Amino acid sequence: MYEFKYYRPGTVRQAANLLVKNEDAKVIAGGHTLIPVMKQRLASPPHLVDLSHIERLNTIEMKGRSLVIGATAKHAEVATSAIVGEAIPALANLAGGIGDPAVRHKGTIGGSLANNDPTADYPAAVLALGATIVTNKRRLKAEEYFQGLFSTALEADEIITKVMFPLPKKAAYVKFRNQASRYALVGVFVARRPSDVRVAVTGAGSEGVFRVTAFEEALKKRFAAKALDGIEVPAEGLNSDIHGSAEYRAHLIGVLTRRAVDAANAKE
C-alpha cells in the first residue's frame, strides 16, 4: 500500500470539504473493497476520508412508505434489522448473503453502491426496487445513478448519505455464486411494485447491473414463473470468462429469475 493521509471527519459536511480540498481523495467506510484494492496498488489515493465515525449515518428507519437506510449501515445491520425484515425481507436476505460474516461486520451499503462492482449484490436491489440514492448534494434515481463498470453518477466531492427504497408488494433475490470467489456469477432481484415489475441482474452484464425488460413485461401481465416460458435472454453484452460463457450466464438469468419469482410468491 502506498502512503496516504488519513482524516476522520465528524460530519458529512466536513467530509465533503475534505474532498473538495484534497484532490484525488477517496472516501472509506468499511474499507472492504478499497483496502484490498489499495493493497494491490491498483488504487493509491493520497488522502483517505473515513466516514465510519459520523454519527447517525447508519440509521435504518421507515419514512412514510419508504425504507431509508443510512450510507454507513453495515451489511450485518441490514441483514438483522427488524425494520428491514418487516419492510423488505428480500433486502435483508440479500445483505445476509454478501461475503462472509466478518465482511458483513464491516462492509456498508454506501460503499457497495459507490464502488458499483459489476458482481456486487446491492446494485441489483437498488435498480429493481427503484430506490433513490440520496447524497450531500442531490437525489439520484437508480436508473441515472449506475453508469457502467465501477462507474456512477457521483461527483468527486459527492457522498452518499442514504438510500430510500419504496416498498414493493413482493420481492426476492436469488444469486448463483462463483464456487471459488463466492461472488455472484449471476444474481437476479425481482420486485413486484405497485405499478410494475422490475427484474435487475448483477454479475452478468459487461456494463454492470441492468434490467431485463422482456421479463418485466411478461411478469407484469402475470407474476408467475410460467409467464417467462419461451422468452430467451440474449447472450450479447454479457460477460464471458473462465467461470462461465455469456450463453451460460444468459441461461442462468432465466433460471434465477424463475426461482426469484417463485420465492417472491412463496412469501405470501
Add this chain to the structure above:
Amino acid sequence: MAKISLIVNGNPVTANVDPRTLLVQFLRENLRLTGTHVGCDTSQCGACVVHVDGKAVKSCTTLAVMADGHEVKTIEGLAADGAPLHPMQEAFREHHGLQCGFCTPGMIMTAIDIVHRKGNELDDHTIREELEGNLCRCTGYQNIVASISAGAKAMAKSDLA
C-alpha cells in the same frame, strides 16, 4: 504518523502509526501479538480474524487507524496465561479441531462470534454456513465443526465469553 489509542485484550494501548498500517500488522509487529495470523492477505481465509467491539472482523482488511477508540480482542485475550483455556479453545483441543494449526486462531475467534450471534445450540449446517469466511487448507473441517458445536455448548456454562 497518526496517534491511535485503543484497548487491546483489556489493556489500553497508545501508539504512533503510519496510516497505512493494517490492524494485523499493528497487532503482530508493534504489539508482538503473533497469535493472529496472516494467511491469504486478501480477506478470504479468515486466519486474521479478531474481535473489534465484540464483532469478528478481518484484521488484514482493517487499518489500525480505523480501530482508534475501539476495543480489540485477539486469541491471546481469550484466557490469561496459565489460567484454564477458554471453553472454545478447550473444545478445539478436545476434539482435535486443528491439524497444522495455522487457521486455528481465526477459526476460534470466528467460532466465538458465531456463538454470540446464534446462541449455544448450533447445528452442523449453521456452523458450516457461518464458516464461509474461514479456510482450513488441511481441510480439517469435520473436527472443526465438532469442536465449535461442543465449544458453543461449553460456553453456556462458562464465565468466559
